[in-house]
Amino acid sequence: MLQTLLSSLRVDASNDRQETKRRYPRRYVDRCVAVVHGRTFPVENWSLGGLLLQADDRLFGNEQDLGITIKFKLRNNILDINHSATVVRKSNGKVALRLEPLSQTTGHQFQQVIDDSVAEEFAVSQA
Template identity: 50%
Template structure:
């Protein structure tokens, strides 16, 4: 009986039948931002401190390409530019997934300020509705 309970508990903890994705960083969508690559502006579908998903012509990018990208955020006090090196990790259906190179502490702080500003704006807007 003890052996059966052990097997049942292992199955419960390691259920491979369900697809589960664990992300390091929370995705954000709805923020007013774009990505600038080689002087071209691309709409951002979502982003996190780990990378971004942009809408673009797939033919312009190759998987594993390393590219400099500047994230531009419209904040309450103007536009904030955050340059960052990224790698194309996936592309399909007009969307390009970029993974940021490891962030410096300074860049992490700037991204966190952007998140804080966006959350503050969202809160204020929710109170005005």
């Protein structure tokens, strides 16, 4: 039994990819802001499950439900996505929001942002 405990605590030296607890990968490359109660906040990163805002954490309460508009700068236009979110964590000028489950339309809008980013990266690589 002691051997089992020790082997479970041992760290493996390996190049294998570490398991992540996140449902969706974070995206840092997109230019976007979030509008909450008429105030605009920079988005540090986002995923299909949530986003991290740079904001005064005193403006938000834990587990507060919010209506948000996320504005993405695409290559040819600005895409506004309206959705609901819940504050899950806040500290040191950052506020983490969990997005409510996405409707099919909202999911397509987020996919449009990802597709636009991939197309832009491809165009830059070909230049």
